[in-house]
Amino acid sequence: MPFSLHQGDALTVLASLPDDCVDAVITDPPYNSGGRTATERTSRTARQKYTSAGAEHQLADFPGENMDQRSFTFWLTQILTEAHRLTRHGGALVLFTDWRQAPAMSDALQAGGWLWRGTMAWHKPATRPQKGRFKQECEYIHWASKGPVDAARNPVYLPGFYSASQPRKDRRHITQKPVEVMRELVKIAPPGGTILDFCMGSGSTGVAALMEGYDFIGVEKTEHYTQIASERLTEALHASTDRDDYELAGPEA
DNA sequence: GTTATATAAGTGCCTATGGA
DNA sequence: TCCATAGGCACTTATATAAC
Numbered sequence: 008m009p010f011s012l013h014q015g016d017a018l019t020v021l022a023s024l025p026d027d028c029v030d031a032v033i034t035d036p037p038y039n040s041g042g043r044t045a046t047e048r049t050s051r052t053a054r055q056k057y058t059s060a061g062a063e064h065q066l067a068d069f070p071g072e073n074m075d076q077r078s079f080t081f082w083l084t085q086i087l088t089e090a091h092r093l094t095r096h097g098g099a100l101v102l103f104t105d106w107r108q109a110p111a112m113s114d115a116l117q118a119g120g121w122l123w124r125g126t127m128a129w130h131k132p133a134t135r136p137q138k139g140r141f142k143q144e145c146e147y148i149h150w151a152s153k154g155p156v157d158a159a160r161n162p163v164y165l166p167g168f169y170s171a172s173q174p175r176k177d178r179r180h181i182t183q184k185p186v187e188v189m190r191e192l193v194k195i196a197p198p199g200g201t202i203l204d205f206c207m208g209s210g211s212t213g214v215a216a217l218m219e220g221y222d223f224i225g226v227e228k229t230e231h232y233t234q235i236a237s238e239r240l241t242e243a244l245h246a247s248t249d250r251d252d253y254e255l256a257g258p259e260a
Numbered sequence: 261g262t263t264a265t266a267t268a269a270g271t272g273c274c275t276a277t278g279g280a
Numbered sequence: 281t282c283c284a285t286a287g288g289c290a291c292t293t294a295t296a297t298a299a300c
Contacts, residue, residue: 038269053269105269131268132296146269172296173267182269 010213010223010240014233017205020226021089029224030200032090033192033212035103035184037071039079053181067231069181069208080111080118086205087119093203097157099195102149103129103184109147121151129188130170150195161197179235180209189215196221210236214243 013020037053053069074082090100100121104112109126117123127148148169169192171185193216196202200221204212207225209232216223217240225240227233 040269107269143268143270 009217009244010225012207012210012213012225012227012233012237012240014227014230016228017086017226018089021086021093021205024093024224026092027095028201029093029098029203030095031099031101031193031196032087032094032203032205033101033189033195033216034204034206035182035208035212036083036086036206037069038105038108039071039074039076040105040107067181067229069232070228071206076108076111079108080115083112083115084118087116087121090203090205091120091153094153096154097160098153099156100149100151100153101192101195102151104147104149106143106145106147109149112149116149116151121153123149123151124156125150125167127167127169129184130168132170132172148192157197161195163194165191165194179239180211180232183209184211186211186215186218190219193219193221207236208232210239213240217243217247 087100087102094100100116102112102116113123113126127150128145129148130145132144169188171188174183174185189211193202193212198220201224202212202216202221203224203226204210205226207213207227210225210227213223213225213236223240225236227236
């Protein structure tokens with residue numbers, strides 16, 4: 008089965024999955040960021056925080072963006088603890104973050120049992136310059152392992168820096184990641200392995216996983232984005248294999 | 261090769277509110 | 281009355297990229 012999608016709360020869904028069923032967890036959780044003060048971060052919707060004035064697109068909002076930092080760290084720790092249980096020994100965690108939440112996310116992954124290995128940069132060439140300031144030109148990608156890295160099982164040499172703009176054409180999600188970046192990141196899993204994304208959004212991780220020959224398990228809270236991810240993954244699957252043996256699971260919560 | 265357009269996990273600033 | 285902060289609204293800058 009190349010992929011299975013679950014609509015529901017991440018913690019609830021992960022708790023229903025068996026031990027040691029995935030090789031890598033690659034995810035882009037809500038950052039609960041996008042502001043200078045706690046109120047700015049917790050009182051506004053994702054669209055209000057992350058969409059510029061004058062933006063023409065009408066991409067849907069996404070939930071889970073209104074926690075303060077302590078709650079966010081606690082929430083993420085719980086999920087990463089479950090994700091750690093689901094991951095085979097030697098497997099990897101790849102976790103997107105921004106500059107504000109990078110410390111909270113590294114705390115959460117370590118509290119969840121992961122061994123923090125480093126932080127990569129995702130460079131976005133099309134970001135806006137700011138007078139008198141440094142450009143906010145990068146997001147960051149923490150990565151970690153479950154125990155020692157098993158390099159013999161997956162002898163790859165991967166970069167620590169990725170440069171690509173957010174998709175402009177056919178963009179489906181406010182914070183959609185470029186598939187070309189995700190196609191590189193999924194290679195942290197051994198060939199033919201299984202990749203989990205518990206904050207799937209529009210499904211870019213899954214599209215990249217299928218394109219690179221991996222199996223994929225996706226979890227998404229909203230029906231709207233689960234449907235979009237289902238469409239994108241089905242299209243990617245048909246484009247790569249012409250197979251039709253997938254299932255849409257849930258909702259569990 | 262040139263021009264037009266969209267963009268930023270945006271920022272700046274004014275007003276209201278409430279405590280000291 | 282002063283001051284700090286939250287809330288709300290107006291609007292930035294110049295670059296990458298699409299369109300021509």
